[in-house]
Amino acid sequence: MRETRLDTARIRAARPMIxxxxxxxxxxxxxxxxxxxxxxxxxxxETANPVRSFKARGTELVASLLADGGARAVVCAxxxxxxxxxxxxxxxxxxxxTVVAPRSxxxxxxxxxxxxxxxxxxxxxxxxxxxxxAAAMAGHxxxxxxxxxxxxxxxxxxxxxxxxxxxxxxSYDAVLIALGGGALATGVGHVLKELAPGVEVICVQxxxxxxxxxxxxxxxxxxxxPTRTIADGVAGRRPIPVVLDDLLLVADDAVLVRxxxxxxxxxxxxxxxxxxxxxxxxxGVAAILEDRERFAxxxxxxxxxxxxxxxxxxxxxxxxxxxxxx
Amino acid sequence: MRETRLDTARIRAARPMIxxxxxxxxxxxxxxxxxxxxxxxxxxxETANPVRSFKARGTELVASLLADGGARAVVCAxxxxxxxxxxxxxxxxxxxxTVVAPRSxxxxxxxxxxxxxxxxxxxxxxxxxxxxxAAAMAGHxxxxxxxxxxxxxxxxxxxxxxxxxxxxxxSYDAVLIALGGGALATGVGHVLKELAPGVEVICVQxxxxxxxxxxxxxxxxxxxxPTRTIADGVAGRRPIPVVLDDLLLVADDAVLVRxxxxxxxxxxxxxxxxxxxxxxxxxGVAAILEDRERFAxxxxxxxxxxxxxxxxxxxxxxxxxxxxxx
Numbered sequence: 001m002r003e004t005r006l007d008t009a010r011i012r013a014a015r016p017m018i019x020x021x022x023x024x025x026x027x028x029x030x031x032x033x034x035x036x037x038x039x040x041x042x043x044x045x046e047t048a049n050p051v052r053s054f055k056a057r058g059t060e061l062v063a064s065l066l067a068d069g070g071a072r073a074v075v076c077a078x079x080x081x082x083x084x085x086x087x088x089x090x091x092x093x094x095x096x097x098t099v100v101a102p103r104s105x106x107x108x109x110x111x112x113x114x115x116x117x118x119x120x121x122x123x124x125x126x127x128x129x130x131x132x133x134a135a136a137m138a139g140h141x142x143x144x145x146x147x148x149x150x151x152x153x154x155x156x157x158x159x160x161x162x163x164x165x166x167x168x169x170x171s172y173d174a175v176l177i178a179l180g181g182g183a184l185a186t187g188v189g190h191v192l193k194e195l196a197p198g199v200e201v202i203c204v205q206x207x208x209x210x211x212x213x214x215x216x217x218x219x220x221x222x223x224x225x226p227t228r229t230i231a232d233g234v235a236g237r238r239p240i241p242v243v244l245d246d247l248l249l250v251a252d253d254a255v256l257v258r259x260x261x262x263x264x265x266x267x268x269x270x271x272x273x274x275x276x277x278x279x280x281x282x283x284g285v286a287a288i289l290e291d292r293e294r295f296a297x298x299x300x301x302x303x304x305x306x307x308x309x310x311x312x313x314x315x316x317x318x319x320x321x322x323x324x325x326x
Numbered sequence: 327m328r329e330t331r332l333d334t335a336r337i338r339a340a341r342p343m344i345x346x347x348x349x350x351x352x353x354x355x356x357x358x359x360x361x362x363x364x365x366x367x368x369x370x371x372e373t374a375n376p377v378r379s380f381k382a383r384g385t386e387l388v389a390s391l392l393a394d395g396g397a398r399a400v401v402c403a404x405x406x407x408x409x410x411x412x413x414x415x416x417x418x419x420x421x422x423x424t425v426v427a428p429r430s431x432x433x434x435x436x437x438x439x440x441x442x443x444x445x446x447x448x449x450x451x452x453x454x455x456x457x458x459x460a461a462a463m464a465g466h467x468x469x470x471x472x473x474x475x476x477x478x479x480x481x482x483x484x485x486x487x488x489x490x491x492x493x494x495x496x497s498y499d500a501v502l503i504a505l506g507g508g509a510l511a512t513g514v515g516h517v518l519k520e521l522a523p524g525v526e527v528i529c530v531q532x533x534x535x536x537x538x539x540x541x542x543x544x545x546x547x548x549x550x551x552p553t554r555t556i557a558d559g560v561a562g563r564r565p566i567p568v569v570l571d572d573l574l575l576v577a578d579d580a581v582l583v584r585x586x587x588x589x590x591x592x593x594x595x596x597x598x599x600x601x602x603x604x605x606x607x608x609x610g611v612a613a614i615l616e617d618r619e620r621f622a623x624x625x626x627x628x629x630x631x632x633x634x635x636x637x638x639x640x641x642x643x644x645x646x647x648x649x650x651x652x
Contacts (some may be wrong), residue, residue, distance in 0.1 A: 026374035028347055033443060048352035048371050061599060115357060274378060274633040276600040299488055307600040 004246050005152050006190040008052065011159045017064035019092070021296045023160060024050050027168050027301070032272040037288045040170060041297040044165060044303045047281070052161035053233075055085035055148075058157030058183060062090035062146055065145060065153065072096060078113075079105030081233060081306050082154075086146060087118035100134040102126055106232070107311040128238075149181030149243045156185045162191025165199075167300060172199065172299040176284030179203035179212050179254060180234030182243040184305060189250030198291065203247070203254040204283040206262060209235040212295035213254040215244050230317060231262060233268040233280035233306050261286035261318050269304070278309040279317070281325075330498035330572050331478050332516040337485045341373065343390035345418070348375050348382045349486060353494055353627070358598040361612045361637040363374060369599060370629045373607070377438075379508060379559075379632035380560060381411035381474075384483030388472055389415035391479065398422060402472040403453065403460040404439075405431030407559060407632050408480075412472060426460040428452055431560070434636040454564070460600035475507030475569045484510045488517025491525075491627060498525065498625040502610030505538050505580060507558030508569040510631060515576030517644040529573070529580040530609040532588060535561040541570050556643060557588060558605035559632050587612035589643050595630070604635040605643070 015023060026045040035198045066074055073096040076086050078218070083099035090097035098119040101110060104126075114120050121137075123129050127200035131147075132287050138145035148154050165175060165188065175192065177185045189201040207211045208229035214222040221244055227235040247254075265282030268289075269275040284302030341349060352371040359367045372380035372484035392400055399422040402412050409425035416423035424445040427428070427436060430452075435442055440446050447463075449455050457473075464471035474480050491501060491514065499520065503511045515527040531539045540548040553561040573580075591608030595601040596616075610628030614621050 021352075024350065026347075026352065028374060029376045031376055033436065035441075043374075044375050047600065048354060048369075049372060050355045050357055117363075123514065270602065274373065274602040274635070276596065276602060299355055309600070311597055 002245050004190060005242060005247050006096070006155055006159060006186065006246060008194050010189060011156045011163060013036045014061050014126040014156055015160055015163070018057055018060040018157065018160065019050060024164060025125035027164065030273045031035050033268060036268060036272060037295070038287070038292050039288060039297060040299040041288070042299065042301045043275070044161065044301055045129045046161070046303060046305050047307035051081070051085045052308050053081040053085060054158060054161060054303070055081045056089060057160050057195055057201065058154035059085040059089040059146070061153045061157040063093045063095055066095060066099070066144055067093040071144060073098070073141065074146060075100065075134050075138050075143055075200035077101070077130040078148070079127065079130070079232070080109045081308055082148050082204070083113045084109065084116060084308065087113050087116035091117050098137065100137070102130050103323065106310045108240050109308055112308065119267065150240050151181040154183040155187040155246070157187070157202045159187030159191050161303065162188040166191055166195035171196070172301050174202055174295070174298060176202050176204055176212060176286045176287055176302040178234050178283045178303065178305050180280065181236055181240065182212055182247050184303070185251060186243060186246040188303070189232060189247070190285050193250045198250045199297055201250055202287065203235060203251050204287040205254065205256055205281070206231045207256040207258055211237045212239045212244065212247070213256050215239045216251060216254045219248060229259060229279070230313070231283065231310060234283070255287050255291070257283060257286040257290055264289055267318050274280040275304060276307060276309065276314065277304055281305050281307065328571050330516055330575050331505040331568060331573060332481055332512065334486060334517060334520050335487060337402050337482045337517060340387050340482055341486055341489070344383055344483065344486065346485055348386060350490060353490065356599045359594060360600060362604045363611070363621070364618045364625060365614060366625040367614070368625065368627045369568035369601070370447065370487065370627055372487070372629060373603065373633035377392055377407070377411045377414045378551045378634050379411060380484060380487060381407045382415060383486050384480035384509060385411040385472070387479045387483040388412070389421055392421060392470055394587040396425040397470060399424070399467065399469040400472060401426065401460050401464050403427070403456040404434045404474070405453065405456070405558070406633055407446065408472070408474045409439045410435065410442060410634065413439050417443050424463065426463070428456050432636045434629070435634055437604060438634065458582035466641040475509040476566050479574070483513070483515040485513030485517050487629065488514040492517055492521035497522070498627050500528055500621070500624060500626050501527050502527035502530055502553055502613055502626060502628040504560050504606045504609045504629065504631050505531040506606065507562055507566065508538055508573050511628070512569060512572040512576060515573070516627070519576045526578045527576055528613065529577050529581055530613040531580065532609070533582040535563070536582050537563045538565045538570065538573070539582050541565045542573055542577060542580045545574060555605070556585060557605035559604055560609070565585065581613050581618055582622045583609060583612040587615050590615055593644050602628060602633060602635065602640065603630055604632045607631050607633065
């Protein structure tokens, strides 16, 4: 079997390159969720930071290395959290950041990228077209293209969450991780399997965007047709082979959840934990809701990975309506 | 002038007595709030913990000292955050906790106190009657009565927030602190005035519960009639003289805000920071909204001190309606 690309010593060395604001995030039990879920649930909260997702752990690492190496500019394709995080990390280090995004991306996310002074280039097409355009720009201008999950820094940045979880007391039985491209799951999974091997690593993906889960189950890349999920943060259809290889080494399970469970998870996190999150951050609670027996009486950690949610869409999902601002 | 009751060396020594889960809470800029408020706003988030308020910093200290001293039981009067925090801190240290509360207190808060295994005794009357009943129980049973703001541990526990703010980089110009009984304001204010004297310490109270602010302005205790505010966490009408004395030493200003500004603050924290909070936690944003000129272009920290909010009431306040759970 192939060795993983990830390296725990390098992950430890990454911590000082990441602004402390993004590290040592809260990990806390939510006792009010327990009666509704039948198990003890602790939240690892990755949204209490200026970009409201865990992605800055990776972009801080990328931008630090680039700035140390004398780079001036960086580009990525993203319609969401990666673009916003790279814009933040690059700006603080004097890097010119360009984000290429589909014109159809949520306006709220595009606005936040612009507000962080990144160049935003819109393409008339899907993420794959944005990625091709970003790659072409990188090649033409001779600048770094940041590719989520493929670039090991994005996985190792996310893996610093694993260091924090592995050091946590009291310990827990399982950790639920949103699965998209795989940076978060491979990163956190790698560290846990090395430092806390008794913890079950469970990846969760929407039924409407199941490519990586199906690939994990078949142990080879499976691509899918168009995704159908509100969890835009994890909606991919073309798993990256080397990331799948890394995931195969560390995930104990990968499960698929229905859209209505994701919405129920959003609702529970709002009503019983006071957290407004994006759909991908509710995947863990959705997984518990779909298989209560599996988790009954156990202590489960769910990583609340992002909160960049369009409030109008959020209002619709949770049933209707926090009314719009006056 | 009288010396303060608070002691920075003792506050530093308090940190190891507090579960790390309640310490080193997130402090992060919310760039999405900036265009709406005309100033840079950072949030010190005290709600990402199992009791969803800053009060556990104080109750951890109280309960540690009690347990170390061989105590078996403790009682307090509270309809809200103090009772919940003391229930949490006491349970983890094997203390019997009794909370005396008015029967009219929000059901959600009483439920949370019960769920944490505290004895809950309800009285038919207001907080003053609950306090008298708690004092009588303490006297009769020979156990410790915890009194918020009067007991210096509650102030010095809260003051550990000040240590974290004073150590924060980059620095900021002003900190906005919800003012109720005064534990939070005197605690944080004391440390900031000692360690970061250039930071303006601004207390914020609702116009409908102005007793401490009026007392601060007149430099003597002023009591008021019944309070009228949704910010139940800061609704007191009888300031404690020694706490006022401490506050007079450290507050640069105390301002009063209207109920509609508190609601607007709740709304902004929801829409632009993704935070569901209780009204007292929105007082800082309310103060900015009422005096934009004062804060224009400055960097302001607001302490988001609690999120124990009845969701039905919250839905009403913010305009109507996240619909109730199915």
